[in-house]
Amino acid sequence: MxxxxxxxxxxxxxxxxxxxxxxxxxxxxxxxxxxxxxxxxxxxxxxxxxxxxxxxxxxxxxxxxxxxxxxxxxxxxxxxxxxxxxxxxxxxxxxxxxxxxxxxxxxxxxxxxxxxxxxxxxxxxxxxxxxxxxxxxxxxxxxxxxxxEKNNYQLNIKEIKEGDAIIISGTIGDHGTSIINERENLDIESGLKSDCAALNELTKAIMDTSNEIRVMRDPTRGGLANTLKELVSTSGKSMEIWQKDIPIRGDVRSFCDLLGFDPLYMANEGKLICIVSNKDAHKVLNVIKSNPLGREGAIIGKVLDDGKSKLYLKTYIGGTKVLGMLQGELIPRIC
Amino acid sequence: MxxxxxxxxxxxxxxxxxxxxxxxxxxxxxxxxxxxxxxxxxxxxxxxxxxxxxxxxxxxxxxxxxxxxxxxxxxxxxxxxxxxxxxxxxxxxxxxxxxxxxxxxxxxxxxxxxxxxxxxxxxxxxxxxxxxxxxxxxxxxxxxxxxxEKNNYQLNIKEIKEGDAIIISGTIGDHGTSIINERENLDIESGLKSDCAALNELTKAIMDTSNEIRVMRDPTRGGLANTLKELVSTSGKSMEIWQKDIPIRGDVRSFCDLLGFDPLYMANEGKLICIVSNKDAHKVLNVIKSNPLGREGAIIGKVLDDGKSKLYLKTYIGGTKVLGMLQGELIPRIC
Known part of the structure; x- marks a missing residue:
């Protein structure tokens, strides 16, 4: 050896x-x-x-x-x-x-x-x-x-406007759960698999489809919630996301339930968040869904302008929860 | 804390x-x-x-x-x-x-x-x-x-020619010896000090002085000898360096003598090697010596074309030694 x-x-x-x-x-x-x-x-x-x-x-x-x-x-x-x-x-x-x-x-x-x-x-x-x-x-x-490219307009967080749609390109939490499962030899859900993938074709297709993309992000460490929380802090706008529309695989959900993790904060390595004008939202979603990496893409929320700079989760049962930044250490060395 | x-x-x-x-x-x-x-x-x-x-x-x-x-x-x-x-x-x-x-x-x-x-x-x-x-x-x-810069000619190892001068911008081995001395708490030579410095002003001055600079290198890990050995291998030319002309501080020399290190292979972090045409060698050396980081600069050897692609050391006593690449590990984590 x-x-x-x-x-x-x-x-x-x-x-x-x-x-x-x-x-x-x-x-x-x-x-x-x-x-x-x-x-x-x-x-x-x-x-x-x-x-x-x-x-x-x-x-x-x-x-x-x-x-x-x-x-x-x-x-x-x-x-x-x-x-x-x-x-x-x-x-x-x-x-x-x-x-x-x-x-x-x-x-x-x-x-x-x-x-x-x-x-x-x-x-x-x-x-x-x-x-x-x-x-x-x-x-x-x-x-x-x-x-x-010179003829590309510049994505800019300051362009985020009330009514803009929040799109996620697929299921969340796949990478984080897969890493914990394998590292700790839990073998709770054998179907868990990292979503590790390059998004270059997807982002190109999105940029070619609309010139009203405000910003894109890949929700890695800290997951969907933490990434949106950063956008909320920087833009000064608020956002609400709809629990029922957020795509999560069944095995990721049961893994998180069992171990007390929140999939909203679990790392992804092949997903993107796109904030786009309401007008272009469905056009962009269709482009995302036509890409193999975006089949389960969904519009999961919208931008609000209530002057509070907060991230809200509309729960299954119709309640509203304010989401914070990830606190403490969920899981080290996830990426 | x-x-x-x-x-x-x-x-x-x-x-x-x-x-x-x-x-x-x-x-x-x-x-x-x-x-x-x-x-x-x-x-x-x-x-x-x-x-x-x-x-x-x-x-x-x-x-x-x-x-x-x-x-x-x-x-x-x-x-x-x-x-x-x-x-x-x-x-x-x-x-x-x-x-x-x-x-x-x-x-x-x-x-x-x-x-x-x-x-x-x-x-x-x-x-x-x-x-x-x-x-x-x-x-x-x-x-x-x-x-x-567009009007800068490109340094190119393939331009190295027989008769070119080899210049070092100052004393060798200062960084490597200083790190070992402090890490191992040897305290053999209290004057040892790393030469850690940025060479941007020096290289700019050199490039402004001559357009017959073939190549520059900073001899870090592996030191002067290993860096020249790489140039010899890549260029296909041979080089000889003159032991009596290579600047080494007294305390670096005694430290190396005592511990059995060869200063030719000790790391530097604020020195450069410059291969330049024989015609421009003294002009470039003068520019180097007028910079605070190059006071002890010296012409230490020349390029040969004996078809052997070797690095020779002319020793104090007039002998010739063939120098090899650094083998094994002299000292880990020097940079």
């Missing part, structure tokens, strides 16, 4: 071999091959979008994905919901001494496959190795660079 | 407070303040350079710098030696549960001060928290974006 040693992080012979045999082998493109201190990219014709995320998910491999796929999709999605077309990704690895080389290779292959499918290039990278007990197998940082 | 808890990584209330009270407080700029899923940058007028680095240095604070300063200088330097002007930085933090908040604040302040001095903006970030024993206080990834 070949494992990662501290020598793989020395910058010397072993680092060189690791780069050649693993990273360059899978992340194969002309820019990366140059191996300068920086990757040199052609001029980007438009505004530039940039986002960064570190991935520390435990376990590394889970139903529906792995840390490699997640590290590409998560960063690509942050670019896409900003209205940008993803172009380039950097990858920084913090490996723990003792990590099995075949696990690293599986992860790197998964990153490469995901990036290829999306059409983004991994252009620069870095590898550090920390002693056993000073990390956990592998942590990955990806930073993504995209561009905003 | 306030410490980082898992809740600071939840994406909820506590994360929000940490961002507001620490990150936004110090990394204060208009782009970051927007807090979208991506930072939106104005169009970059030229080729784009991008580089990424994770920093896992132990200890966090050392003579001459800290992990915060290092995380900015290291990434800025990778941009600069590629001939790029640094513009933007992303910052991804992996915090270990139990980290003292005041230490994080010191580090963040140090990053902000360093970035301000250089004139780069920290435009987007991310925070993850891992359980105690699954990390080590704080790991930082920075990704840097710069641009290459």
């Amino acid at each position: 070949e494992v990662i040693t501290l020598a793989h992080g020395s910058g010397g012979e072993e680092t060189y071999k690791l780069i050649k045999n693993v990273f360059l082998r899978y992340f194969n493109n002309d820019i990366l091959k140059e191996q300068g201190d920086s990757a040199i990219l052609d001029m980007i014709k438009g505004k530039v979008a940039v986002t960064t995320d570190s991935f520390v998910v435990d376990p590394l491999f889970f139903k529906g994905g792995d840390i490699g796929k997640l590290s590409i999709c998560g960063t690509v999605n942050d670019l896409c919901v900003s209205g940008a077309t993803p172009l380039y990704i950097s990858a920084g690895f913090i490996l723990e001494e003792g990590l099995e080389l075949k696990d690293l290779e599986k992860i790197v292959k998964s990153m490469a496959d995901t990036a290829n499918k999306i059409g983004v290039k991994i252009v620069t990278g870095d590898t550090k190795v920390v002693q056993s007990g000073k990390g956990h197998k592998v942590y990955i940082n990806t930073t993504g660079i995209g561009y905003i | 306030e410490v980082i808890t898992l809740a600071h990584g939840s994406g909820g209330e506590e994360t929000y407070k940490l961002i507001k009270n620490v990150f936004l407080r110090y990394f204060n700029n208009d782009i970051l303040k927007e807090q979208g899923d991506s930072a939106i940058l104005d169009m970059i007028k030229g080729k784009v350079a991008v580089t990424t680095d994770s920093f896992v240095v132990d200890p966090l604070f050392f003579k001459g710098g800290d992990i915060g300063k290092l995380s900015i200088c290291g990434t800025v330097n990778d941009l600069c030696v590629s001939g790029a002007t640094p513009l933007y930085i992303s910052a991804g933090f992996i915090l270990e549960e139990g980290l003292e908040l005041k230490d994080l604040e010191k580090i963040v302040k140090s990053m902000a001060d360093t970035a301000n001095k250089i004139g780069v903006k920290i435009v987007t970030g991310d925070t993850k928290v891992v359980q105690s024993g699954k990390g080590h206080k704080v790991y930082i990834n920075t990704t840097g974006i710069g641009y290459i």
Whole structure:
């Protein structure tokens, strides 16, 4: 069994071999091959979008994905919901001494496959190795660079207006529940599966359909409720969402009921929230539903202007509950 | 004593407070303040350079710098030696549960001060928290974006020619020896101090002086010898360096002698190697020496074309030694 040693992080012979045999082998493109201190990219014709995320998910491999796929999709999605077309990704690895080389290779292959499918290039990278007990197998940082086409209007939270519709592109809580189930070996609901996916085609279709999209977000850590709460805080508007319309898988719901989790706050990794004018809401929903990742999309609420900047949940029984931000730690290392 | 808890990584209330009270407080700029899923940058007028680095240095604070300063200088330097002007930085933090908040604040302040001095903006970030024993206080990834002015010729390793001069901008081994001395509490040489510094002014001055710069590198992990060995491998040329001309501080030399380290392979964090035509070598050296970071700069060798692609050391006593790549692990977590 070949494992990662501290020598793989020395910058010397072993680092060189690791780069050649693993990273360059899978992340194969002309820019990366140059191996300068920086990757040199052609001029980007438009505004530039940039986002960064570190991935520390435990376990590394889970139903529906792995840390490699997640590290590409998560960063690509942050670019896409900003209205940008993803172009380039950097990858920084913090490996723990003792990590099995075949696990690293599986992860790197998964990153490469995901990036290829999306059409983004991994252009620069870095590898550090920390002693056993000073990390956990592998942590990955990806930073993504995209561009905003000149003729794209800019999504802007300040454009959110009373009456705007709130759309979610599918069922919520799939990623969070799947990770807990596997990490804790609960095996309560064997159907649970992460929704880990890249949203680039979906966001493009949405942007092509309407020029009254106010804002898009991917509700990852903190889930649907926390993401909407942030929008409410920043926009100054209030929002109400309708419990009966929020799509949740049966097994996600029973898992949450059993363990006392609220699916509204559970992480998603392949869903988006779209705030759009009431006029264009159904047109956008139809486009979302026609995409394989958006089959269960739904209009789940609307924007209010009551001057209170609150997030309301209309419950099944017709009551109204005010939702707060996630407090404390629901579950660590979900992404 | 306030410490980082898992809740600071939840994406909820506590994360929000940490961002507001620490990150936004110090990394204060208009782009970051927007807090979208991506930072939106104005169009970059030229080729784009991008580089990424994770920093896992132990200890966090050392003579001459800290992990915060290092995380900015290291990434800025990778941009600069590629001939790029640094513009933007992303910052991804992996915090270990139990980290003292005041230490994080010191580090963040140090990053902000360093970035301000250089004139780069920290435009987007991310925070993850891992359980105690699954990390080590704080790991930082920075990704840097710069641009290459249209009228700048492109540095190119393939332009390295027989007779070119090899210049180092100052003494070698200062960073590596300082880190070991402090981490291991050796206290052998109390004058040891990291050379951690941003090279942006130095590289700009060099590029303004000559258009026969073939390539620049910052010899970090693996040191001077390993960096030259990489250039030798990639260029296909050979190089010889002259032991008597390589600047090394007396205390660095005695420290290495005592512990059996070779300063040629010790990390630097504020030095650059410049390969330049023989014609322009002295002009470039003078410019380097007139910069506070380059006072002890020296021409230390030249490029050969013996078809062997080797790195030779001409020793004090007139012998010739072939230098290899760093093998095994000299010292972990030096940067």
